[in-house]
Amino acid sequence: MLQPKKLKHRKPHRPDVRGNATQKTELAFGSYGLKAVTGSWVSDRQIEAARRAMTRFVKRGGKIWIRIFPRFPITAKGGEIRMGGGKGSVDRYVDKVKAGTVMFEMDGISEGVAREAFRLASHKLPVRTKILIKNES
Numbered sequence: 001m002l003q004p005k006k007l008k009h010r011k012p013h014r015p016d017v018r019g020n021a022t023q024k025t026e027l028a029f030g031s032y033g034l035k036a037v038t039g040s041w042v043s044d045r046q047i048e049a050a051r052r053a054m055t056r057f058v059k060r061g062g063k064i065w066i067r068i069f070p071r072f073p074i075t076a077k078g079g080e081i082r083m084g085g086g087k088g089s090v091d092r093y094v095d096k097v098k099a100g101t102v103m104f105e106m107d108g109i110s111e112g113v114a115r116e117a118f119r120l121a122s123h124k125l126p127v128r129t130k131i132l133i134k135n136e137s
Contacts (some may be wrong), residue, residue, distance in 0.1 A: 001044040002070050003093045011087055015072045017041065021100040029065045030105035032114040033132035040126045041094040042103070044070040050121035054104065057117040062108035068095045097127055 017039035027033045047068065054064055070093035077088035097103060104121065106114050115131055122129040 001048060001093075003044060004069075004071050007073065011073065011075055011090065014074070015041070015094070015096040017096045017098055019098055021098040024067050024102050025100045027102060027105060027132055027134050028067075030063065030107035031134045032106045032109075032111070032118070033102045033134075034104040034118045034121060034129050035132050036097045036099060036101045036103055036125075037128040037130055039096070039098045041072075041074070042068060042070070042097045042125060042127065043092050043094045045092070046125055047095075049124040050104065053120040053124055054106070054117040057120055058106070058109055058113055062106055062113075065105040066103075067105060068097060068101065068103050070095045072096065102132065103129075 019039070021036075025035075047066065047070065051064065051066060058064075072094050073090040074092050074094055075088040076091035077085075103125070104118070106117065109117075111133065118129070118131050
């Protein structure tokens with residue numbers, strides 16, 4: 001799974017996903033992209049599941065770029081633990097995906113294949129998505 005090598009703070013406060021994205025809003029690498037319409041946390045497991053779904057559908061053809069990285073640790077305490085005792089240990093890593101963020105990009109495949117691969121990947125993600133296509137001019 002994806003996770004950062006180092007952290008500035010081991011247990012930071014929870015990341016906020018309200019509002020619209022100001023970065024990563026346009027296609028930068030590929031001809032096709034998967035853009036978030038709503039905001040949410042996306043975990044390392046969800047990113048990996050979406051990547052696998054896309055890679056398997058395109059049969060390792062083309063090129064895939066992952067534009068998000070799970071850099072925020074989320075803590076959790078055990079199920080039957082009483083109140084108090086401090087903050088829980090790090091449970092997983094997430095990335096805050098705001099509305100308008102381009103999460104994945106693809107190139108080197110046809111539009112139909114890219115649409116179906118992104119459709120399969122979107123089922124693995126907790127955000128509503130739309131597909132972007134770079135204008136050929």
